[in-house]
Structure formats: structure tokens, C-alpha cells
Amino acid sequence: MNAKGSLHYAVADVIEHIGRRLQSLAYSADLNPAQWTLLRFLARSNPSARTPSGFSRFHLTTKNAATQTVSALRRKNLIRSASHPHDQRAKLLELTPDGLRALQDDPMNELVSALERLPDDDLHHLARITSALAHDLYLAANRRSGEPSKGRKESDGTNTGD
Numbered sequence: 001m002n003a004k005g006s007l008h009y010a011v012a013d014v015i016e017h018i019g020r021r022l023q024s025l026a027y028s029a030d031l032n033p034a035q036w037t038l039l040r041f042l043a044r045s046n047p048s049a050r051t052p053s054g055f056s057r058f059h060l061t062t063k064n065a066a067t068q069t070v071s072a073l074r075r076k077n078l079i080r081s082a083s084h085p086h087d088q089r090a091k092l093l094e095l096t097p098d099g100l101r102a103l104q105d106d107p108m109n110e111l112v113s114a115l116e117r118l119p120d121d122d123l124h125h126l127a128r129i130t131s132a133l134a135h136d137l138y139l140a141a142n143r144r145s146g147e148p149s150k151g152r153k154e155s156d157g158t159n160t161g162d
Contacts (some may be wrong), residue, residue, distance in 0.1 A: 016135075018111075025107035030076070034059065034069045039103055042079060042095050050093045051084070061143075077100055 002042035026033035041055050049058070070093060073079040078099035084090035095103075115123060 010096060015156070021112060022107070025110060028107055029105055031102070033063070034065070035047060035073055035078075036106060036108065038066075038069050038093075038105065039078060039095065039099055040108065042093055042099070043103055047092070051090050053090075055093070083118065 006082055018137065026036045031039075037059055038055055041058055045054070045058070049055075052066050052070050053063055053133070056063045059069075060064060074081070076098075077096055078094055079093050081091040082094060084092050115126075118126065124133050
């Protein structure tokens with residue numbers, strides 16, 4: 001392995017370590033990482049995407065796993081369901097006041113604080129790099145699963161279609 005290849009693995013190790021650290025932090029306030037992800041999804045996504053199946057697509061999980069996450073947060077009174085205005089079979093999910101309060105202690109805030117300390121140029125560069133990495137990994141996952149590429153996934157669960 002050459003020096004450049006070694007650097008690739010070193011950077012990949014750091015990224016993996018950051019992911020593991022975030023996962024570890026996300027076991028807090030009687031919530032697990034998937035539950036925190038659902039709270040953030042509801043706070044940031046387009047209102048029409050705030051359904052169990054919308055979360056399942058965003059979180060890259062099964063509908064059954066998404067439904068279990070939704071049920072757990074309902075029991076904790078952090079989210080509630082409302083009728084979908086255009087499809088009575090679908091339920092829209094929304095944060096309760098307790099859910100909004102919980103997000104004030106979101107473990108992801110630790111990463112956000114670290115990012116806020118970066119100079120603007122570095123942050124913009126990092127945003128471009130991480131978007132490219134996420135796109136490449138999305139395509140790799142599709143290749144591995146045999147699914148055709150449908151474009152780049154955006155952070156709000158939408159698809160660019162490119």
C-alpha cells in the first residue's frame with residue numbers, strides 16, 4: 001500500500017470513529033439512535049414527508065423498524081399522529097412539545113458545536129466532501145443490493161433524481 005492509500009484508510013478510520021462516537025452519544029435521555037434520528041427528521045423534513053414510510057426511506061430501514069421507532073416515541077409522548085390531508089390511509093407524524101424540548105438536548109448538538117468552531121472555508125469544504133462521500137456510498141449500496149441508482153439522497157429524505 002502506498003502513502004496515499006494509507007492516508008485513505010486513515011481518513012476512513014476517523015470517519016468510522018466519528019460515526020461510532022455519535023452512535024454511542026445517541027444512547028441518552030432514554031432514547032436510542034433511531035429515535036433521535038426520527039425526532040430530527042420530523043423537525044427538519046418537508047411536512048408531506050413526515051410519515052412512517054417517509055422516515056423508513058430516509059433512515060434506510062424497513063417499514064417495520066420505522067413503525068417500531070414511531071410507536072416507541074408515541075408511547076414517550078414525543079410525537080403524535082395526525083390525519084394526512086390528501087390520503088386518509090396515511091398518517092402524518094409531528095413533534096409534541098415534549099419532543100421539541102427533547103431536541104434541545106440532542107446528542108447531535110455535540111457534533112454541531114464542533115462544526116461551529118471550524119473556520120467557514122473549512123466548513124464549506126467539509127460540506128462538499130461529505131456530500132460527495134454520502135453520494136458515493138449511496139451508489140455503492142445500490143450496486144451491492146442490485147438496485148438501480150435513483151440519484152443523490154438529500155439530508156431531508158428527498159431525492160435529486162440525478
